[in-house]
Amino acid sequence: MELVIDRLSKQYKNKIAVDRISLRLTPGVYGLLGANGAGKTTLMRMICGILKPTGGTVVLDKADVSTEEYRGKLGYLPQDFGYYPEFTGLDFLMYMASLKGLEKSYAKRKVKELMEVVGLTEQAKKKVKTYSGGMKQRLGVAQALLNDPELLVLDEPTAGLDPKERVRFRNLIGELGKKSIVLLSTHIVSDIEHIADKVLMMKDGQLIYQGEWTEENGDLEEFYLQQFGEEAGHE
Amino acid sequence: MKREMKTYLQEAFEAPEPVKKKEFLQMVRTENVSTFDFVKAQIGYIRKRVWVVSVFIFMLVLASADYVGKESIWIVSALVPYIALCAIAEGTRSTAYGMSELEMSTRFSLKSVILARLTAIGCLHALLLGVMIPVAGGTAFLPVIRSGIYVILPYLLTTVLGLLAVRKLYDWESTYVCMGCAVMVSLLSVWTRGFLVWIYEEKYFIWWCALVVYLLVKVIKEYKKIIYQTEDVAWN
Structure with a gap:
Protein backbone atom coordinates (compact mmCIF):
# COMPACT_ATOMS: atom_id res chain seq x y z
CA MET A 1 0.00 0.00 0.00
CA LEU A 74 -10.20 7.24 2.39
CA GLY A 75 -11.18 8.40 5.85
CA TYR A 76 -11.09 12.16 6.49
CA LEU A 77 -11.60 14.32 9.54
CA PRO A 78 -11.69 18.02 8.63
CA GLN A 79 -10.50 20.73 10.98
CA ASP A 80 -14.06 21.91 11.36
CA PHE A 81 -17.23 20.23 10.21
CA GLY A 82 -20.94 20.81 10.46
CA TYR A 83 -23.91 18.52 10.97
CA TYR A 84 -27.58 18.44 10.10
CA PRO A 85 -29.43 19.80 13.14
CA GLU A 86 -31.96 16.99 13.40
CA PHE A 87 -29.27 14.27 13.52
CA THR A 88 -28.39 12.32 16.63
CA GLY A 89 -24.85 10.94 16.90
CA LEU A 90 -26.15 7.61 15.66
CA ASP A 91 -27.99 9.20 12.72
CA PHE A 92 -24.85 11.12 11.78
CA LEU A 93 -22.70 8.00 11.63
CA MET A 94 -25.34 5.99 9.76
CA TYR A 95 -25.65 8.84 7.25
CA MET A 96 -21.88 8.96 6.74
CA ALA A 97 -21.86 5.17 6.42
CA SER A 98 -24.42 5.43 3.60
CA LEU A 99 -22.22 8.00 1.83
CA LYS A 100 -19.26 5.67 2.20
CA GLY A 101 -21.30 2.96 0.51
CA LEU A 102 -21.55 0.62 3.49
CA GLU A 103 -24.35 -1.93 3.50
CA LYS A 104 -26.93 -1.15 6.20
CA SER A 105 -26.55 -4.16 8.49
CA TYR A 106 -22.77 -3.92 8.39
CA ALA A 107 -22.99 -0.18 9.01
CA LYS A 108 -25.12 -0.74 12.13
CA ARG A 109 -22.53 -3.10 13.60
CA LYS A 110 -19.67 -0.81 12.69
CA VAL A 111 -21.37 2.28 14.11
CA LYS A 112 -22.05 0.51 17.40
CA GLU A 113 -18.44 -0.65 17.58
CA LEU A 114 -17.03 2.80 16.82
CA MET A 115 -19.33 4.51 19.31
CA GLU A 116 -17.77 2.26 21.97
CA VAL A 117 -14.25 2.94 20.73
CA VAL A 118 -14.68 6.73 20.94
CA GLY A 119 -16.70 6.55 24.15
CA LEU A 120 -20.00 7.97 22.87
CA THR A 121 -22.31 5.00 23.43
CA GLU A 122 -24.37 6.81 26.04
CA GLN A 123 -24.73 9.91 23.89
CA ALA A 124 -25.52 8.00 20.70
CA LYS A 125 -29.22 8.87 20.68
CA LYS A 126 -28.74 12.49 21.66
CA LYS A 127 -28.70 15.24 19.05
CA VAL A 128 -25.29 16.32 17.82
CA LYS A 129 -26.15 19.93 18.62
CA THR A 130 -26.11 19.01 22.32
CA TYR A 131 -22.59 17.58 22.12
CA SER A 132 -19.59 19.37 23.60
CA GLY A 133 -16.64 20.25 21.36
CA GLY A 134 -14.71 17.18 22.47
CA MET A 135 -17.67 14.89 21.89
CA LYS A 136 -18.16 16.31 18.43
CA GLN A 137 -14.51 15.77 17.66
CA ARG A 138 -14.76 12.14 18.78
CA LEU A 139 -17.80 11.72 16.58
CA GLY A 140 -15.72 13.10 13.72
CA VAL A 141 -12.99 10.55 14.39
CA ALA A 142 -15.59 7.78 14.42
CA GLN A 143 -17.00 8.75 11.03
CA ALA A 144 -13.49 8.80 9.56
CA LEU A 145 -13.02 5.18 10.62
CA LEU A 146 -16.32 3.79 9.33
CA ASN A 147 -14.96 2.28 6.13
CA ASP A 148 -11.73 0.91 7.70
CA PRO A 149 -9.74 3.33 5.59
CA GLY A 160 -10.94 20.15 21.85
CA LEU A 161 -9.95 16.85 23.47
CA ASP A 162 -9.06 16.76 27.14
CA PRO A 163 -5.78 15.09 28.21
CA LYS A 164 -7.42 11.72 28.92
CA GLU A 165 -9.18 11.73 25.55
CA ARG A 166 -5.96 12.78 23.87
CA VAL A 167 -4.09 9.76 25.29
CA ARG A 168 -6.92 7.47 24.20
CA PHE A 169 -6.78 9.00 20.76
CA ARG A 170 -3.01 8.55 20.51
CA ASN A 171 -3.35 4.85 21.33
CA LEU A 172 -6.06 4.47 18.71
CA ILE A 173 -3.97 6.17 16.02
CA MET B 1 -35.34 -26.54 16.85
CA LYS B 2 -38.06 -26.63 19.50
CA ARG B 3 -37.93 -23.84 22.01
CA GLU B 4 -37.67 -26.23 24.99
CA MET B 5 -34.74 -28.08 23.41
CA LYS B 6 -32.99 -24.80 22.81
CA THR B 7 -33.51 -23.78 26.43
CA TYR B 8 -32.22 -27.14 27.72
CA LEU B 9 -29.10 -26.88 25.57
CA GLN B 10 -28.42 -23.36 26.75
CA GLU B 11 -28.72 -24.48 30.35
CA ALA B 12 -26.54 -27.57 29.85
CA PHE B 13 -23.66 -25.98 27.96
CA GLU B 14 -21.90 -22.65 28.27
CA ALA B 15 -21.09 -21.07 24.91
CA PRO B 16 -17.38 -20.22 24.53
CA GLU B 17 -16.35 -16.57 24.27
CA PRO B 18 -15.97 -15.44 20.63
CA VAL B 19 -12.35 -15.31 19.47
CA LYS B 20 -11.12 -12.96 16.72
CA LYS B 21 -14.70 -11.72 16.26
CA LYS B 22 -13.59 -8.51 14.55
CA GLU B 23 -11.42 -10.30 11.99
CA PHE B 24 -14.19 -12.78 11.22
CA LEU B 25 -16.77 -10.03 10.74
CA GLN B 26 -14.43 -8.20 8.38
CA MET B 27 -14.03 -11.39 6.38
CA VAL B 28 -17.77 -11.82 5.94
CA ARG B 29 -18.37 -8.14 5.33
CA THR B 30 -21.02 -7.79 2.66
CA GLU B 31 -20.48 -6.06 -0.65
CA ASN B 32 -20.68 -2.29 -0.77
CA VAL B 33 -23.96 -0.81 -1.91
CA SER B 34 -24.74 -0.07 -5.52
CA THR B 35 -25.55 3.37 -6.89
CA PHE B 36 -29.24 2.47 -6.97
CA ASP B 37 -29.18 1.48 -3.30
CA PHE B 38 -27.41 4.72 -2.51
CA VAL B 39 -30.09 6.80 -4.23
CA LYS B 40 -32.77 4.84 -2.39
CA ALA B 41 -31.00 5.53 0.92
CA GLN B 42 -30.74 9.25 0.13
CA ILE B 43 -34.50 9.45 -0.39
CA GLY B 44 -34.81 8.39 3.24
CA TYR B 45 -32.67 11.34 4.28
CA ILE B 46 -34.82 13.95 2.53
CA ARG B 47 -36.65 15.80 5.24
CA LYS B 48 -40.29 14.89 5.75
CA ARG B 49 -41.35 18.53 5.43
CA VAL B 50 -40.39 18.42 1.74
CA TRP B 51 -42.94 15.67 1.06
CA VAL B 52 -45.53 17.20 3.38
CA VAL B 53 -45.33 20.71 1.88
CA SER B 54 -45.35 19.41 -1.69
CA VAL B 55 -48.33 17.11 -1.16
CA PHE B 56 -50.18 19.76 0.90
CA ILE B 57 -49.93 22.30 -1.90
CA PHE B 58 -50.98 19.65 -4.39
CA MET B 59 -54.09 18.81 -2.36
CA LEU B 60 -54.84 22.52 -1.94
CA VAL B 61 -54.73 23.06 -5.68
CA LEU B 62 -56.95 20.09 -6.43
CA ALA B 63 -59.46 21.28 -3.86
CA SER B 64 -59.40 24.85 -5.20
CA ALA B 65 -60.01 23.66 -8.78
CA ASP B 66 -63.54 22.75 -7.72
CA TYR B 67 -64.30 25.90 -5.73
CA VAL B 68 -62.33 28.57 -7.56
CA GLY B 69 -62.79 27.29 -11.08
CA LYS B 70 -60.92 29.13 -13.84
CA GLU B 71 -58.71 31.09 -11.47
CA SER B 72 -57.13 27.92 -10.07
CA ILE B 73 -54.24 28.01 -12.59
CA TRP B 74 -53.16 31.34 -11.11
CA ILE B 75 -53.38 29.88 -7.63
CA VAL B 76 -51.03 27.11 -8.77
CA SER B 77 -48.54 29.60 -10.18
CA ALA B 78 -48.66 31.57 -6.90
CA LEU B 79 -48.12 28.45 -4.75
CA VAL B 80 -45.48 26.78 -6.90
CA PRO B 81 -42.61 28.95 -5.51
CA TYR B 82 -43.07 27.23 -2.15
CA ILE B 83 -42.65 23.83 -3.78
CA ALA B 84 -39.48 25.13 -5.46
CA LEU B 85 -38.27 26.34 -2.06
CA CYS B 86 -38.36 22.74 -0.79
CA ALA B 87 -36.17 21.60 -3.67
CA ILE B 88 -33.65 24.42 -3.12
CA ALA B 89 -33.49 23.78 0.60
CA GLU B 90 -32.75 20.09 0.11
CA GLY B 91 -30.31 20.62 -2.74
CA THR B 92 -28.26 23.12 -0.79
CA ARG B 93 -28.50 21.58 2.66
CA SER B 94 -24.93 20.34 2.65
CA THR B 95 -23.61 23.84 2.00
CA ALA B 96 -25.97 25.50 4.45
CA TYR B 97 -25.00 23.20 7.36
CA GLY B 98 -21.27 22.85 6.72
CA MET B 99 -21.38 19.21 5.70
CA SER B 100 -19.90 19.79 2.24
CA GLU B 101 -16.31 19.00 3.13
CA LEU B 102 -17.19 15.67 4.72
CA GLU B 103 -19.54 14.75 1.88
CA MET B 104 -16.97 15.60 -0.78
CA SER B 105 -14.50 13.08 0.62
CA THR B 106 -16.76 10.02 0.64
CA ARG B 107 -17.20 7.33 -1.98
CA PHE B 108 -20.55 8.82 -3.03
CA SER B 109 -19.47 12.42 -3.01
CA LEU B 110 -21.34 15.70 -2.70
CA LYS B 111 -22.29 15.80 -6.37
CA SER B 112 -23.90 12.36 -6.06
CA VAL B 113 -25.73 13.43 -2.91
CA ILE B 114 -27.16 16.56 -4.53
CA LEU B 115 -28.06 14.67 -7.71
CA ALA B 116 -29.79 11.88 -5.78
CA ARG B 117 -31.83 14.33 -3.68
CA LEU B 118 -32.80 16.52 -6.62
CA THR B 119 -33.70 13.53 -8.76
CA ALA B 120 -36.06 12.22 -6.09
CA ILE B 121 -37.63 15.61 -5.40
CA GLY B 122 -37.69 16.48 -9.10
CA CYS B 123 -39.61 13.29 -9.87
CA LEU B 124 -42.13 14.09 -7.15
CA HIS B 125 -42.57 17.66 -8.34
CA ALA B 126 -42.83 16.58 -11.98
CA LEU B 127 -45.57 14.14 -10.97
CA LEU B 128 -47.46 16.73 -8.91
CA LEU B 129 -47.14 19.45 -11.54
CA GLY B 130 -48.08 16.93 -14.21
CA VAL B 131 -51.42 16.50 -12.47
CA MET B 132 -51.94 20.08 -11.22
CA ILE B 133 -51.30 21.81 -14.56
CA PRO B 134 -53.91 20.03 -16.71
CA VAL B 135 -56.45 20.05 -13.86
CA ALA B 136 -56.05 23.76 -13.12
CA GLY B 137 -55.42 24.75 -16.72
CA GLY B 138 -58.49 22.88 -17.81
CA THR B 139 -60.70 24.99 -15.55
CA ALA B 140 -59.28 28.14 -17.18
CA PHE B 141 -59.76 26.65 -20.67
CA LEU B 142 -56.07 27.04 -21.38
CA PRO B 143 -54.02 24.56 -23.42
CA VAL B 144 -51.84 22.29 -21.24
CA ILE B 145 -48.55 23.65 -22.62
CA ARG B 146 -49.52 27.25 -21.98
CA SER B 147 -50.70 26.41 -18.46
CA GLY B 148 -47.45 24.52 -17.88
CA ILE B 149 -45.32 27.49 -18.89
CA TYR B 150 -47.28 29.87 -16.62
CA VAL B 151 -46.66 27.48 -13.71
CA ILE B 152 -43.07 26.43 -14.43
CA LEU B 153 -41.78 29.99 -14.81
CA PRO B 154 -42.36 31.02 -11.16
CA TYR B 155 -40.93 27.64 -10.11
CA LEU B 156 -37.71 28.27 -12.05
CA LEU B 157 -37.50 31.93 -11.04
CA THR B 158 -37.70 30.98 -7.36
CA THR B 159 -35.04 28.32 -7.89
CA VAL B 160 -32.62 30.70 -9.61
CA LEU B 161 -33.02 33.43 -6.99
CA GLY B 162 -32.71 30.92 -4.16
CA LEU B 163 -29.56 29.35 -5.56
CA LEU B 164 -28.04 32.80 -6.05
CA ALA B 165 -28.77 33.55 -2.40
CA VAL B 166 -27.14 30.29 -1.27
CA ARG B 167 -24.05 30.98 -3.38
CA LYS B 168 -23.60 34.52 -2.12
CA LEU B 169 -24.39 33.90 1.54
CA TYR B 170 -22.98 30.39 1.91
CA ASP B 171 -24.43 29.61 5.33
CA TRP B 172 -27.68 28.57 7.00
CA GLU B 173 -29.02 32.15 6.90
CA SER B 174 -29.45 31.75 3.17
CA THR B 175 -32.49 29.59 4.00
CA TYR B 176 -34.34 32.71 5.19
CA VAL B 177 -33.37 34.63 2.06
CA CYS B 178 -34.65 31.72 -0.06
CA MET B 179 -37.96 31.91 1.80
CA GLY B 180 -38.07 35.61 1.04
CA CYS B 181 -37.47 34.89 -2.64
CA ALA B 182 -40.32 32.38 -2.69
CA VAL B 183 -42.70 34.87 -1.06
CA MET B 184 -41.59 37.58 -3.47
CA VAL B 185 -42.15 35.45 -6.57
CA SER B 186 -45.50 34.27 -5.22
CA LEU B 187 -46.64 37.85 -4.67
CA LEU B 188 -45.30 38.82 -8.09
CA SER B 189 -47.48 36.11 -9.66
CA VAL B 190 -50.52 37.47 -7.88
CA TRP B 191 -49.67 41.08 -8.73
CA THR B 192 -49.06 40.45 -12.45
CA ARG B 193 -52.35 38.57 -12.67
CA GLY B 194 -54.12 41.51 -11.07
CA PHE B 195 -52.36 44.49 -12.68
CA LEU B 196 -50.53 43.22 -15.78
CA VAL B 197 -53.14 40.90 -17.23
CA TRP B 198 -52.04 41.73 -20.78
CA ILE B 199 -48.77 39.73 -20.42
CA TYR B 200 -50.85 36.55 -20.30
CA GLU B 201 -52.26 37.16 -23.78
CA GLU B 202 -51.39 34.57 -26.41
CA LYS B 203 -49.26 36.97 -28.50
CA TYR B 204 -46.75 37.26 -25.64
CA PHE B 205 -46.54 33.51 -25.04
CA ILE B 206 -43.31 33.21 -27.05
CA TRP B 207 -41.58 35.51 -24.53
CA TRP B 208 -42.75 33.31 -21.70
CA CYS B 209 -41.21 30.27 -23.44
CA ALA B 210 -37.93 32.12 -24.02
CA LEU B 211 -37.82 33.14 -20.35
CA VAL B 212 -38.44 29.55 -19.22
CA VAL B 213 -35.55 28.28 -21.37
CA TYR B 214 -33.29 31.04 -20.05
CA LEU B 215 -34.18 30.27 -16.43
CA LEU B 216 -33.69 26.52 -16.95
CA VAL B 217 -30.15 27.14 -18.20
CA LYS B 218 -29.54 29.52 -15.28
CA VAL B 219 -30.69 26.88 -12.77
CA ILE B 220 -28.21 24.33 -14.12
CA LYS B 221 -25.40 26.90 -14.15
CA GLU B 222 -26.15 28.05 -10.60
CA TYR B 223 -26.03 24.48 -9.27
CA LYS B 224 -22.70 23.91 -11.01
CA LYS B 225 -21.34 27.16 -9.56
CA ILE B 226 -22.39 26.15 -6.04
CA ILE B 227 -20.58 22.82 -6.29
CA TYR B 228 -17.52 24.48 -7.83
CA GLN B 229 -17.52 27.26 -5.23
CA THR B 230 -17.58 24.83 -2.31
CA GLU B 231 -13.87 23.98 -2.64
CA ASP B 232 -12.70 27.60 -3.00
CA VAL B 233 -14.78 28.92 -0.12
CA ALA B 234 -13.61 25.99 2.04
CA TRP B 235 -10.01 27.21 1.60
CA ASN B 236 -10.78 30.89 2.06
Missing part, protein backbone atom coordinates in the same frame (compact mmCIF):
# COMPACT_ATOMS: atom_id res chain seq x y z
CA GLU A 2 1.52 3.31 -1.02
CA LEU A 3 0.33 6.87 -1.41
CA VAL A 4 2.34 8.68 -4.08
CA ILE A 5 2.15 12.46 -4.16
CA ASP A 6 4.03 13.86 -7.12
CA ARG A 7 4.84 17.57 -7.43
CA LEU A 8 1.53 18.59 -5.95
CA SER A 9 0.80 22.31 -6.17
CA LYS A 10 -2.01 24.71 -5.44
CA GLN A 11 -1.78 28.27 -6.59
CA TYR A 12 -4.27 31.05 -6.04
CA LYS A 13 -4.17 34.49 -7.64
CA ASN A 14 -1.27 35.91 -5.68
CA LYS A 15 -0.32 33.05 -3.38
CA ILE A 16 1.21 29.62 -3.78
CA ALA A 17 -0.45 27.64 -1.02
CA VAL A 18 1.31 24.35 -1.79
CA ASP A 19 4.50 24.34 -3.79
CA ARG A 20 5.44 21.17 -5.67
CA ILE A 21 5.31 18.71 -2.80
CA SER A 22 6.35 15.11 -3.50
CA LEU A 23 5.92 12.29 -1.03
CA ARG A 24 5.74 8.51 -0.88
CA LEU A 25 3.81 7.29 2.15
CA THR A 26 3.55 3.69 3.28
CA PRO A 27 1.61 2.38 6.30
CA GLY A 28 2.50 4.29 9.41
CA VAL A 29 1.71 7.54 11.16
CA TYR A 30 2.91 10.77 9.59
CA GLY A 31 2.77 13.98 11.60
CA LEU A 32 2.35 17.15 9.55
CA LEU A 33 3.64 20.18 11.41
CA GLY A 34 3.54 23.78 10.35
CA ALA A 35 2.46 27.25 11.37
CA ASN A 36 -0.89 28.76 10.44
CA GLY A 37 -0.94 29.39 6.71
CA ALA A 38 1.87 26.94 5.97
CA GLY A 39 -0.38 24.98 3.62
CA LYS A 40 -1.15 21.93 5.74
CA THR A 41 -4.92 22.04 5.34
CA THR A 42 -4.65 22.84 1.63
CA LEU A 43 -2.35 19.85 1.17
CA MET A 44 -4.72 17.61 3.10
CA ARG A 45 -7.73 18.79 1.13
CA MET A 46 -5.95 17.98 -2.13
CA ILE A 47 -5.02 14.54 -0.81
CA CYS A 48 -8.70 13.99 0.03
CA GLY A 49 -9.85 15.09 -3.40
CA ILE A 50 -11.76 18.08 -2.05
CA LEU A 51 -9.54 20.70 -3.64
CA LYS A 52 -8.40 20.42 -7.24
CA PRO A 53 -4.62 20.82 -7.52
CA THR A 54 -3.10 23.34 -9.87
CA GLY A 55 -0.49 20.74 -10.73
CA GLY A 56 0.75 17.30 -9.78
CA THR A 57 -0.92 14.00 -8.94
CA VAL A 58 -2.07 11.99 -5.96
CA VAL A 59 -2.35 8.22 -6.38
CA LEU A 60 -3.13 5.51 -3.83
CA ASP A 61 -2.21 2.05 -5.11
CA LYS A 62 -2.83 3.07 -8.74
CA ALA A 63 -6.15 4.75 -7.90
CA ASP A 64 -6.12 8.44 -8.76
CA VAL A 65 -7.48 10.89 -6.19
CA SER A 66 -10.39 11.84 -8.46
CA THR A 67 -11.80 8.30 -8.55
CA GLU A 68 -14.53 6.67 -6.50
CA GLU A 69 -12.13 3.81 -5.77
CA TYR A 70 -9.72 6.22 -4.06
CA ARG A 71 -12.44 7.85 -1.98
CA GLY A 72 -13.66 4.39 -0.98
CA LYS A 73 -10.34 3.80 0.79
CA GLU A 150 -6.38 2.50 4.09
CA LEU A 151 -5.65 6.22 4.09
CA LEU A 152 -6.68 8.24 7.11
CA VAL A 153 -6.29 12.01 6.97
CA LEU A 154 -6.88 13.90 10.20
CA ASP A 155 -6.75 17.68 10.36
CA GLU A 156 -6.15 18.89 13.93
CA PRO A 157 -7.74 15.75 15.39
CA THR A 158 -6.90 16.44 19.03
CA ALA A 159 -8.34 19.95 19.08
CA GLY A 174 -0.96 4.13 16.95
CA GLU A 175 -2.95 0.95 16.35
CA LEU A 176 -4.37 2.22 13.06
CA GLY A 177 -0.92 3.18 11.82
CA LYS A 178 0.15 -0.45 11.83
CA LYS A 179 -2.12 -1.26 8.89
CA SER A 180 -3.03 2.09 7.33
CA ILE A 181 -1.40 5.29 6.17
CA VAL A 182 -2.31 7.92 8.76
CA LEU A 183 -1.58 11.56 8.05
CA LEU A 184 -2.36 13.94 10.84
CA SER A 185 -1.74 17.63 11.10
CA THR A 186 -1.45 19.46 14.37
CA HIS A 187 0.02 22.45 16.14
CA ILE A 188 0.64 20.32 19.21
CA VAL A 189 4.20 19.11 18.94
CA SER A 190 3.82 16.58 21.78
CA ASP A 191 1.14 14.76 19.77
CA ILE A 192 3.64 14.27 16.96
CA GLU A 193 6.36 13.15 19.35
CA HIS A 194 4.13 10.51 20.90
CA ILE A 195 2.28 9.22 17.86
CA ALA A 196 4.14 9.86 14.64
CA ASP A 197 6.62 7.49 13.06
CA LYS A 198 7.72 10.23 10.68
CA VAL A 199 7.55 14.01 10.77
CA LEU A 200 6.66 16.24 7.83
CA MET A 201 7.26 19.92 8.40
CA MET A 202 5.76 22.58 6.13
CA LYS A 203 6.61 26.22 5.73
CA ASP A 204 5.20 28.61 3.10
CA GLY A 205 3.78 25.75 1.07
CA GLN A 206 6.99 23.74 0.97
CA LEU A 207 8.26 20.70 2.83
CA ILE A 208 11.25 21.77 4.86
CA TYR A 209 11.75 18.50 6.70
CA GLN A 210 10.61 14.93 6.25
CA GLY A 211 11.78 11.85 8.07
CA GLU A 212 11.95 10.14 11.40
CA TRP A 213 12.55 12.23 14.47
CA THR A 214 14.81 10.55 16.98
CA GLU A 215 16.45 11.73 20.17
CA GLU A 216 19.65 12.35 18.26
CA ASN A 217 17.83 15.08 16.29
CA GLY A 218 17.22 16.95 19.53
CA ASP A 219 14.02 18.48 20.82
CA LEU A 220 11.33 18.61 18.15
CA GLU A 221 9.59 21.61 19.65
CA GLU A 222 12.83 23.56 19.75
CA PHE A 223 13.55 22.69 16.12
CA TYR A 224 9.97 23.67 15.21
CA LEU A 225 10.30 27.03 16.94
CA GLN A 226 13.65 27.66 15.29
CA GLN A 227 12.12 27.08 11.88
CA PHE A 228 9.11 29.27 12.65
CA GLY A 229 10.95 31.58 15.00
CA GLU A 230 9.90 34.70 13.02
CA GLU A 231 6.20 33.88 13.40
CA ALA A 232 6.62 32.88 17.07
CA GLY A 233 8.26 36.26 17.77
CA HIS A 234 5.26 38.15 16.35
CA GLU A 235 2.73 36.32 18.61
